[in-house]
Amino acid sequence: MHPLAERLVAGDMRALARVCRLVDDGLGAYRTILKDLFPATGHAWTIGITGVPGAGKSTLTDQLIAWHRARGRRVGVLCVDPTSPFTGGAILGDRIRMQRHGLDEEVFIRSLATRGALGGLSRSAADLIRVVDAWHADVVVVETVGVGQDELEVTRRVDTTLVVVAPGMGDDVQAIKAGILECADTFAVNKSDREGADAAVRHLELMLALGHEVTAPPLGHVGAHAPASGRPVAGDVGGRWEPQIVRCVATAGTGVDELATALEAHRVWLHGTEAGAARRRERLAEAMRQDLRAALLDAALRAIGPEVERAVARVAGREIDPYSAADELVAAFRSSGSGAGRGAAP
Amino acid sequence: MHPLAERLVAGDMRALARVCRLVDDGLGAYRTILKDLFPATGHAWTIGITGVPGAGKSTLTDQLIAWHRARGRRVGVLCVDPTSPFTGGAILGDRIRMQRHGLDEEVFIRSLATRGALGGLSRSAADLIRVVDAWHADVVVVETVGVGQDELEVTRRVDTTLVVVAPGMGDDVQAIKAGILECADTFAVNKSDREGADAAVRHLELMLALGHEVTAPPLGHVGAHAPASGRPVAGDVGGRWEPQIVRCVATAGTGVDELATALEAHRVWLHGTEAGAARRRERLAEAMRQDLRAALLDAALRAIGPEVERAVARVAGREIDPYSAADELVAAFRSSGSGAGRGAAP
Numbered sequence: 133m134h135p136l137a138e139r140l141v142a143g144d145m146r147a148l149a150r151v152c153r154l155v156d157d158g159l160g161a162y163r164t165i166l167k168d169l170f171p172a173t174g175h176a177w178t179i180g181i182t183g184v185p186g187a188g189k190s191t192l193t194d195q196l197i198a199w200h201r202a203r204g205r206r207v208g209v210l211c212v213d214p215t216s217p218f219t220g221g222a223i224l225g226d227r228i229r230m231q232r233h234g235l236d237e238e239v240f241i242r243s244l245a246t247r248g249a250l251g252g253l254s255r256s257a258a259d260l261i262r263v264v265d266a267w268h269a270d271v272v273v274v275e276t277v278g279v280g281q282d283e284l285e286v287t288r289r290v291d292t293t294l295v296v297v298a299p300g301m302g303d304d305v306q307a308i309k310a311g312i313l314e315c316a317d318t319f320a321v322n323k324s325d326r327e328g329a330d331a332a333v334r335h336l337e338l339m340l341a342l343g344h345e346v347t348a349p350p351l352g353h354v355g356a357h358a359p360a361s362g363r364p365v366a367g368d369v370g371g372r373w374e375p376q377i378v379r380c381v382a383t384a385g386t387g388v389d390e391l392a393t394a395l396e397a398h399r400v401w402l403h404g405t406e407a408g409a410a411r412r413r414e415r416l417a418e419a420m421r422q423d424l425r426a427a428l429l430d431a432a433l434r435a436i437g438p439e440v441e442r443a444v445a446r447v448a449g450r451e452i453d454p455y456s457a458a459d460e461l462v463a464a465f466r467s468s469g470s471g472a473g474r475g476a477a478p
Numbered sequence: 479m480h481p482l483a484e485r486l487v488a489g490d491m492r493a494l495a496r497v498c499r500l501v502d503d504g505l506g507a508y509r510t511i512l513k514d515l516f517p518a519t520g521h522a523w524t525i526g527i528t529g530v531p532g533a534g535k536s537t538l539t540d541q542l543i544a545w546h547r548a549r550g551r552r553v554g555v556l557c558v559d560p561t562s563p564f565t566g567g568a569i570l571g572d573r574i575r576m577q578r579h580g581l582d583e584e585v586f587i588r589s590l591a592t593r594g595a596l597g598g599l600s601r602s603a604a605d606l607i608r609v610v611d612a613w614h615a616d617v618v619v620v621e622t623v624g625v626g627q628d629e630l631e632v633t634r635r636v637d638t639t640l641v642v643v644a645p646g647m648g649d650d651v652q653a654i655k656a657g658i659l660e661c662a663d664t665f666a667v668n669k670s671d672r673e674g675a676d677a678a679v680r681h682l683e684l685m686l687a688l689g690h691e692v693t694a695p696p697l698g699h700v701g702a703h704a705p706a707s708g709r710p711v712a713g714d715v716g717g718r719w720e721p722q723i724v725r726c727v728a729t730a731g732t733g734v735d736e737l738a739t740a741l742e743a744h745r746v747w748l749h750g751t752e753a754g755a756a757r758r759r760e761r762l763a764e765a766m767r768q769d770l771r772a773a774l775l776d777a778a779l780r781a782i783g784p785e786v787e788r789a790v791a792r793v794a795g796r797e798i799d800p801y802s803a804a805d806e807l808v809a810a811f812r813s814s815g816s817g818a819g820r821g822a823a824p
Binding site for chain 2 (some may be wrong): 163167174238392417421423424428440444453458465468471
């Protein structure tokens with residue numbers, strides 16, 4: 133085992149920070165370390181927190197950290213920022229809001245950037261979740277700033293997704309709600325002391341009701357819903373998880389207990405029902421396909437890098453279309469492996 | 479040539495709509511059609527419009543369509559929405575705002591969804607840009623809702639990126655600005671009749687100034703900046719493009735002419751300077767690497783699909799870590815191609 137991995141698994145927070153940097157930068161022995169750490173993972177419960185800008189995600193994250201710390205749980209927080217070439221990550225007051233946990237030895241907070249790689253965000257997040265998990269965090273919170281496709285991908289790497297909305301945030305926000313409805317396991321209507329909170333709750337309820345009609349599970353799934361224990365699980369409705377909507381005022385701490393409890397109910401569903409187990413399997417398969425895609429490109433660039441560059445020049449010169457060029461490169465990559473693979477000539 | 483491709487290149491809008499659907503769904507002969515269409519592409523100027531929710535992107539897009547139509551140009555518009563399982567795309571009033579162009583035979587407007595695939599958004603957008611280009615659009619506008627990594631990726635598939643901001647949109651918005659600063663070629667400060675517009679402009683100016691310090695080009699780049707024509711190009715500052723900040727009120731049409739002119743200056747820079755040519759080459763190379771990654775995964779799933787499923791089961795059962803599993807799958811894919819490739823045994 134790599135010495136850093138050994139220290140990290142033993143609970144050394146400085147080793148944890150160093151490994152996070154290695155993973156972020158894709159440098160050094162990071163892949164070896166990730167392999168070493170894997171047997172120590174699988175313990176943490178991961179919570180994704182997402183929502184539109186200004187909804188109060190960071191303040192709510194801060195409250196949830198405090199809630200779990202009060203229960204003696206070790207907490208990791210990963211803050212995902214849009215790629216910023218200027219800061220390499222967080223530039224915000226958001227981080228400052230979480231500083232009350234800065235001296236707590238049982239809380240690890242880190243911002244992560246993405247270096248602009250397509251799909252790099254969810255990959256980095258997945259790797260870092262495993263790293264913090266191996267440090268024996270009980271809870272890992274992944275907070276995303278932004279509401280795009282990439283954030284949706286990140287929510288697929290966590291166990292439980294909390295979507296935070298706030299009253300009165302305009303037209304586009306409605307669209308975003310539609311986009312993230314799919315991934316939400318729990319909704320927080322934050323700033324619920326403000327005008328428009330009731331409307332926001334009603335809107336979510338309506339969208340959830342519409343969603344049921346459209347995404348009713350096929351018959352096979354319905355049959356698979358019985359809790360493994362035989363006992364009913366809160367939030368489980370006919371083999372489907374029913375997202376709860378919780379009102380809160382994060383700045384005042386109002387509703388935080390209800391919210392944390394609603395999130396815990398989802399964790400129980402994931403581990404206590406057949407449907408929850410099925411979802412965990414699906415998510416894992418999806419993540420594996422994404423990792424495979426990245427590994428394939430890395431290997432291809434190593435094996436046929438110069439051919440890739442030549443293809444780029446040919447497409448730029450309009451000698452070949454990009455689709456045929458990609459087909460040719462795939463063929464070249466596969467045949468380049470024939471000497472090393474099981475299909476090699478004797 | 480595929481009959482649909484033939485009709486599309488001849489300017490048939492119904493054929494265009496059908497090809498867009500085929501590409502969106504990944505169905506039928508879409509790849510053959512894309513290959514057929516490629517020789518007809520390369521004419522359109524592509525403009526990406528992005529920014530935070532509520533900044534007024536759609537209204538501005540509508541104004542820019544009208545501006546180009548007044549100059550007799552054929553216009554395509556692609557609206558990128560976050561994946562919505564309920565709507566498969568747009569649910570918004572945004573589209574309605576553009577309906578005044580709905581009967582114009584020289585304007586093609588289409589929403590595109592992403593089917594949830596990682597990186598699928600920028601790939602679909604790139605394919606559809608080429609399709610609309612082949613229809614002989616002079617200008618293709620790609621409007622993205624949202625501000626995540628995925629939208630950043632889309633902006634890398636266009637020639638010129640306009641970032642729309644509006645006064646007074648809070649903390650998170652500042653972070654987003656930092657993230658999209660990198661990709662912005664022009665800024666519109668929309669709703670500039672509102673309080674806070676001056677502050678928004680100053681903030682952008684400050685961030686641009688900071689950005690120059692951090693991202694000053696290496697010496698080799700500086701030497702390559704001279705305009706190809708020998709004449710100076712507006713917006714070119716020492717071989718670097720200097721983003722312009724334009725105030726406007728999209729709903730009233732104020733500032734639209736200035737904005738369209740600023741965008742055109744960037745187009746001239748792209749085609750009239752060495753630095754612009756270098757940027758076009760870089761973008762193309764980046765796009766090719768992304769397309770290659772997608773093509774590799776498609777080919778791998780076809781070639782070793784069952785092995786991928788087995789690997790997922792082994793990772794789920796914690797028999798192997800996901801990193802080693804991905805390495806094994808890459809090796810299996812490469813050796814599976816040995817019978818067909820140039821390295822095959824005689």
